[in-house]
Amino acid sequence: MEGGELDDTAAMERVSARATGAPVEWEADVVLRDGSVAHIRPITPDDADGIRAFHSKQSDESIYLRFFAPLRELSERDVHRFTHVDHHDRVALVATLDGEITGIGRYDRIDPTSAEVAFNISDHFQGKGIGSVMLEHLAAIAQEMGITRFVAEVLPQNRKMLTVFKEAGYEVTHHIEDGVVEVAFDIKPTEQSKAVQLSREHRAESRSVRTILFPERVAIIGASRREESIGALVMRNILDAGYQGELYPIHRVAENVQGIKAYPSILETPHPVDLAIVVVPAAQAIDVVKDCGRAGVKALLVLSAGFAEAGDEGILLQEKLRRRVRRAGMRIVGPNSFGLVNNDPAVRLNATLASVIPESGRLGLFAQSGALGVAVLASAARRGLGISVFASAGNRVDVSGNDLMQYWIDDQETDTVGLYLESMGNPRKFSRIARALAAVKPVVVVSSGVSSFAAPPGHRTRVTNVPPQAFDALLRQAGVIRVENVHQLFDVAQLTLHQPLPKGDRVAIVGNSDALGALSASACVSWGLRVTHGPVSLPPQASAEEFAAALDAAFADPEVDSVVAAFIPPLVTQDEDVHRAVRSIVADYEKPCVATFLGMRGVGEDLSYDQDGTRRSVPVYAMPEDGIRALNAVTRYALWRQRDRGTPVAPNGIDRLRAEALIDGYLADSHEGRALTREEARELLGAYGIRLWPAVEVTSADAAVAAADELTYPVILKSTSPVVRHQPGLVGVRGDLVDADAVRNAYASLSQRLGPLVADRFVVQRMAVPGVSTVIRASEDPLFGPVVSFSVAGPPTELLDDVAHRIPPLTDVDVTDLMDGVKAAPLLNGHRGAAPVHRSALADLIARLSVMADDHPELSSVELNPVNAWTGGVDVLGAEVVVRPALVRKDPGRRRMT
Known part of the structure; x- marks a missing residue:
């Protein structure tokens, strides 16, 4: 064509x-x-x-x-x-x-x-x-x-x-x-069929990334003889890195470029190309893709700018590029990518705009923008951290961090993964893959532009309505270590790459400065680490032998899981003697150590040692707080690794087909969606075993008495007006009404009080047993899909934003974490002598709502409020449900690229 x-x-x-x-x-x-x-x-x-x-x-x-x-x-x-x-x-x-x-x-x-x-x-x-x-x-x-x-x-x-x-x-x-x-x-779907599907997806996406990272033949389309051009720079970097495969410069007229035989077209190379690097102007890239498809190229790396980041015309051009690449059966990194690095000795590919890259190592790095790619590579090099693979996705039109994580799950040359994310196109898939990756190696994420922040120009993503806390919860569920910036990413990475994981949160502090010791202890306490040994402060004139003895005592203490060593330059002992003492002691134990030697940062030969055939090094931080922050992050990750992940929740008594039929019926007469009536909500929730308590709307005292007689006493009379529903105290409520006279008096009192506010619309409901009033929500987000939230009703929810979030599908452990994830959680466990609530009943209710939300994307929002949790069970006293035509989820129940 x-x-x-x-x-x-x-x-x-x-x-x-x-x-x-x-x-x-x-x-x-x-x-x-x-x-x-x-x-x-x-x-x-x-x-x-x-x-x-x-x-x-x-x-x-x-x-x-x-x-x-x-x-x-x-x-x-x-x-x-x-x-x-x-x-x-x-x-x-x-x-x-x-x-x-x-x-x-x-x-x-x-x-x-x-x-x-x-x-x-x-x-x-x-x-x-x-x-x-x-x-x-x-x-x-x-x-x-x-x-x-x-x-x-x-x-x-x-x-x-x-x-x-x-x-x-x-x-x-x-x-x-x-x-x-x-x-x-x-x-x-069965657990086995879902596992097979995910395994196939993993193998396919991992293999496609491996094709990109391990090309036997690379073509540079846009290779140039002008030294200052991007095409010339990239080709020079590839040659200087010692690329082990065949390189084909593509130039319309030149017979050779930088001493390498050139070809006028990708269609004329002597062998099929695995990876074509595109550095031509954006307007020419479309025709280049067409030729690459005809030539059987497997993947593209597009460094060219001028696509979606450049405006409306660029957006159209980028979408045209994406469609052409997909139809030709290829993968694409970019456009507007900073490039790729593979330091494997069998490849040695530096297809980036950086002339100097870190040495070979065991850190895998992913960054989206080019500018950040420069910063990430430079920071790794300064720290002495070697990398295995680096990839910049640019505008992320196809290959993303999810694809690289699929590859890193099996990559034996990568021990820690660092991701700098400016946006996220598929959080549900990210969570699923990140959880699998974090189960075998640490994943450290720097993230901006997610949740309520706008994605950078050129990034294809949907707007999200969830609060930033939901994204934090997603990362915690997946076992990902989230940090605030690139410096913290490498603080964590140098620890996970060079030290064993801690087995617990108990810390020893050893140093030669009272001030550094106190600072270190305060930092541990603030991060939730327990100081169980020290701080031990040696005199500044202490010998290397004294340093070694103090460290050995700390490591040997069975109540210690990690050691913090904080030293100022000693007055008598040489630095090398201290380094030698630290190396010799650390090498004898399978416990991590973080160190502060003022004036040093990173990892290097000064503190390197061999342990069980592995080359390790004590990571050094400029100040103790940096090392302890990193130690805390790694400790939390290690504890996550040790935990039981739980089993997927699967409540019984669920009728999915009935719920689906009901939702279809509700949407049949309202194509834009609508809020359900209380009776409709009761019927729909009932399909998932969620019993909504009856509530009768009344417009007179006689009607209120009749409703109370039907529901049985004692009852409660409450206003349904939003004007007073969320007011503190019992502004619109009268409870413990035990007979008809009490109902009439309550109706008269509330009508007189709320009538001027036009808030005199009431319902009668049976009085619940005293308990803890909670709120359980599920909402369908355009980006995240279903999000389940839990909170204690009243000020903790409305004023303090004390709300926990999780992304379905949930395990029983996720449900427990959701309940314990709010600061008001002690109220559930019997605060100040109160009876604890029936946690298993509350967990079952959360599980049912999470499965319901996961099954039906048409459920725009479901709010169970209030849910009265008490010793004998849970009572769903109120519910608001909104249905809308379903969006296509980013991670559906079948394999598809986003």
Whole structure:
């Protein structure tokens, strides 16, 4: 295709899909098993010619395995039947590369809850996992349509298709009848099927990043003979770093660039290119992508600026770039990227704008903007911290920190990961991947531009409505170490890279200055670390042997998990003697040590030692507070690693299909969404086992008495007006009404008092047992998806913002952390002699709401307020529910790139 044809075709496909009623949200780009990209979309009548072309290229064997007959040509009737579906009882998806169909998957409903599924994958694209991806997507769509079971007929010799079903993680049954294998399985996600899906996603995305970081052949499109140009700088950096692969400069007229043979076009290189580095002007980049796709390039690194960060025209250009790269099956880093570094001796790639980079080491770094890329690399070098891999995502049109984290999970050359994030495109996926990565190695995050802060120009992301505390909670759930700036990132990294993790929060302090000792102890206390040894302050004239003895006593103390060494330059002993004493003692123990030697910072040979075959060093900080802040962060991380992660909450007595039907009914008469009535909310919550207490609206004293008689005494009369609902005290409430006279008197009193405020709208409700009034919320955020919040009702919520947040899906440990995450949590445990609440009942209620919010993105907000928690259980006394048409979540239940 030439010029704008590629993008015109994409637009035509979308228009065609909408015209046939195919849901646009079914479209997805996915990373395949080999790291390439495929586009999945609903089939349309306009695919008729594409279906014929696809069929004509299939082998006789593939045709026979799909149709059980040597059907060399498709009839017009077959083509019409294949391409005309209703997107409900009959659904078909196609996988495409550059608009060419590479796979077809479909299901046909055979009864209300089951459907027959079938696939046909191009001979030239088998083994890439297209069939597995299409099964995931068809299963997710089928569940939305009320289908719970797939069946299929497969010839025994079709081992590839049988393997697709077998390895999907479902409980598959099969039997042979008339020479055909009949396969059947429930498509409701199981723990095994979800694990299989996530494992496949991980392997595919990790492999695609490895292709980028370990290219055997690199082309520089925009290589220049002008020394001051970016193209010349990047090429010089690649050569100076000693790149071990083949390098192809692309220059229209030059025969060689910097002594390397050049080629006029990417289409004329002698071998296919793994990574093409693009440094041409933004306006030319689109045509470059087209040529790269035709040349079979696997990935692009676009250093060129002038895209979304440059304004509206750049935004359109960047989206055009993204679509072209995706359709060509490639991954892209950038645009506006600072570049990539891989210090692996087998690669030695410095494809950045930095001429000097840190030495090889075990720190993996990711930064989004170019300016910060410079700062990050420079800081690492000053600290003496070697890096394994560095990547700058630039405008993050495709490859992001999530992709790099997928790679780092398995990378044996990286021990600690540092991320500088200016925005986040998919927090749910970030949380999921970061949790898996943090389980095996520390993840340190510097973050700005998330939550209520605007994303930098050029970053594709959604606006979020959640408070910054929700993002903090997401990081804590994932075990991520969050720091405030680059300096703190390296404070933590130099500790995790060079010292063992602490086993607890008990600290010893040893030094030769009373002032530094006191400062260190105060810092420990302020960060919540326990000083169990010292501070021990030696005299300034102490010998190296005395230093060693004091340190040895601290390390040997069984009540110590970490040691802080804080020294000023000694008056008598040489620095080297002190360093030698510290090295010799630290090497004898598997406990971490942080040190302050005034005038030093970072890690170096002065304090390096060998321990069990590992080269380590005592990290040095300019002041004790810096080291102790880092020690506290690493201690909290180590304790997170030690904790039981819990099991996913799965309350019983849930009727998802009923809830879905109710929500569909509520939205049928209000396409923009609306608040539910109390009765509607009661019915919907009941589908998830949440019982909302009855409350009867009344407009007269007689009606109030009748309601009280029906509900049984004692009752409460309260105003529903927002004018008084959140006022301190009992402004709009009368409680403990034990008979009709009490109800009449309360009604008269409240009406007289609130009438002038137009707040005399009342409900009658049975009186609850005294307890702790709490608030449980779930809201659907455009960026984060569902967010669950918990607080104690009243001033802690309304004035002090004492609210805890978690991101579903939750484990039982997450639920416990949510309840304990508010400062008012002691009220739940029996504050000042009060009876403790029924925590398990409260936890069950939170779990039910979290699952409900996770299941139904149409739930814009659900607020259970108040929830009365007491010794015998929990009572949901009030609820407000708002439903709206669902947004497409950033991390849906099927694999897709964002």
